[in-house]
Amino acid sequence: MIEVRDLVKSYGGRRVLDGLTFTAEPGRVTAFLGPNGAGKSTTLRMILGLGIPDAGHALVNGVRYAELRDPLRTVGALLDASACHPARSPRAHLTWLARTQRIPAARVDEVLGLVGLAPAARRPVRGFSLGMRQRLGIAVALLGDPGTVILDEPMNGLDPEGIQWLRGLLRALADEGRTVLVSSHLMREMAVVADQVLVIGRGRVLADGGLTEFLETDLPPVRLVTPRLDELSRALRAEGARVTHDSDPHRATVTGLTSARIGDIAAQNAWSVHELTPVRPSLEEAYMRLTAEAVEYRSATAASTKKEAASHASLK
Amino acid sequence: MRPSSDRQAPGGGPRDFAAAEWTKLRSLRSTWALLALGTVLTVLVSLLFCALIGPEFRRADSAQRRALDPVGLTFTGLQFGQVPLVILAVMAVGNEYGTGMIRTSLAAIPRRGALLTAKLAVLGATGAVWGLLTGAVALTAGSTVLGASVPLHTDAVRALAGAGAYTGLLAVLAAALTFMVRRSLTALGVLLPFLFVVSGALAATPQLRSLARLLPDRAGLRLTQVHQDAGDLSPAAGGGVLLLWAAVAATGSYVALRRQDC
Numbered sequence: 001m002i003e004v005r006d007l008v009k010s011y012g013g014r015r016v017l018d019g020l021t022f023t024a025e026p027g028r029v030t031a032f033l034g035p036n037g038a039g040k041s042t043t044l045r046m047i048l049g050l051g052i053p054d055a056g057h058a059l060v061n062g063v064r065y066a067e068l069r070d071p072l073r074t075v076g077a078l079l080d081a082s083a084c085h086p087a088r089s090p091r092a093h094l095t096w097l098a099r100t101q102r103i104p105a106a107r108v109d110e111v112l113g114l115v116g117l118a119p120a121a122r123r124p125v126r127g128f129s130l131g132m133r134q135r136l137g138i139a140v141a142l143l144g145d146p147g148t149v150i151l152d153e154p155m156n157g158l159d160p161e162g163i164q165w166l167r168g169l170l171r172a173l174a175d176e177g178r179t180v181l182v183s184s185h186l187m188r189e190m191a192v193v194a195d196q197v198l199v200i201g202r203g204r205v206l207a208d209g210g211l212t213e214f215l216e217t218d219l220p221p222v223r224l225v226t227p228r229l230d231e232l233s234r235a236l237r238a239e240g241a242r243v244t245h246d247s248d249p250h251r252a253t254v255t256g257l258t259s260a261r262i263g264d265i266a267a268q269n270a271w272s273v274h275e276l277t278p279v280r281p282s283l284e285e286a287y288m289r290l291t292a293e294a295v296e297y298r299s300a301t302a303a304s305t306k307k308e309a310a311s312h313a314s315l316k
Numbered sequence: 317m318r319p320s321s322d323r324q325a326p327g328g329g330p331r332d333f334a335a336a337e338w339t340k341l342r343s344l345r346s347t348w349a350l351l352a353l354g355t356v357l358t359v360l361v362s363l364l365f366c367a368l369i370g371p372e373f374r375r376a377d378s379a380q381r382r383a384l385d386p387v388g389l390t391f392t393g394l395q396f397g398q399v400p401l402v403i404l405a406v407m408a409v410g411n412e413y414g415t416g417m418i419r420t421s422l423a424a425i426p427r428r429g430a431l432l433t434a435k436l437a438v439l440g441a442t443g444a445v446w447g448l449l450t451g452a453v454a455l456t457a458g459s460t461v462l463g464a465s466v467p468l469h470t471d472a473v474r475a476l477a478g479a480g481a482y483t484g485l486l487a488v489l490a491a492a493l494t495f496m497v498r499r500s501l502t503a504l505g506v507l508l509p510f511l512f513v514v515s516g517a518l519a520a521t522p523q524l525r526s527l528a529r530l531l532p533d534r535a536g537l538r539l540t541q542v543h544q545d546a547g548d549l550s551p552a553a554g555g556g557v558l559l560l561w562a563a564v565a566a567t568g569s570y571v572a573l574r575r576q577d578c
Contacts, residue, residue: 092343
């Protein structure tokens, strides 16, 4: 379990983390999302004790990372896939890491097999593709069989087969009761695997909750098919809805009203409706809307910025 | 595969950390290449000096022979052979920062003092063992070329131990400095001119000679010498000065590393 409370960190006068608070629970895959520069990597580094926060704290299983007895057996992390000496082999890299916490040498071969690097175990990392480096980074994270796994952009550079494999791995880790925190920009992949969604922007939490809740945050658009589209459109607009017609003369997308309300309005007028389907937005769309607003806030005045961000933090 | 708890795990200690650092060091071919290069340079330069001084040494009487310092002469090559060792120590730390591996290292050993201690201890021990082995070859081969007796007397043994202490402390100094500047090139940019240019220039300027003898390499190399001119530090004092340099650098690197955002 990871608990981050009121984390504040500034670099050269720029506030990278601005009172960040969230919890990543065991048994769930938590997708850690946010635009570049939102503070994701900084947050992960604070959790691992690699930087000293100006205020607040980050705890793993209730203690600060630096106080963990054998950290690799508690937390496994992939922060940067290229963080290995180019002349060193994956086997040597994992061996020295294993040595720090008395992890048996057999475990090194085990994780090398697990990530599919066994055939390249003794080759220098220098010649590796980004995908292979990611696999090595994942092997590092899994080395100590930790209860908490933190992966920063693990899907970068993986081929489709690799992404599918990683998806299965993340699911399996969470199902075994581990805490899994994964940052990524690949929304479609995260939508498949995530249980929780945590979105941050400018060092603050924009949204934090279950994936389904996250996608149902707003009134979903409703796809409407009716032979009386013109009349119904007028009636819906009168109710404050926005109606977007498409190429089919009987079909439109309605936003701002629930499908129930639309159906009621049609029924009151005895207009037949052939289709009335709420269209759930994709994670990507929901994310884009949320972070686009965060970008808009940037040009707002300081006072209103705080208010808006606060109201968004309560979205969960 | 049950998630293991942080309580039931057997704890890694200083010895495990040192073993891990040694694994890092020995798994790079460049480590062995640099150490071999250092040995070759040391022995070759020592032999060259011994061959040049040889005729004069063989003509000299016993008092003059002592003044030529036949033991110290055989370690002359260390002044050149130490450079690959310094590069090794600098790279061992600089590469951690250059590749970002420092984060992995600190994730494995979050107590920064423990990581620093393991790193400096392993590099120091590597330097010391290398200095002893290389020094033994240089001493034996050099003495033969010089035409001196087989060096089994206490002075020679003390000087050989001094060579090991010198190279060990030099490696610690170089590594500690690199922790402070975080970049191999910056560290080498400070160390190499210091060892080659500044040290030589100061020593060649009479007014500054007393200052030059306090430089880490000048002071430390006294450990490998037997003969003492007026104004020279004693071998023990020289070793003490180098020890002080290394201790100050190690303390500085501890303070720096504790404050670093990695």
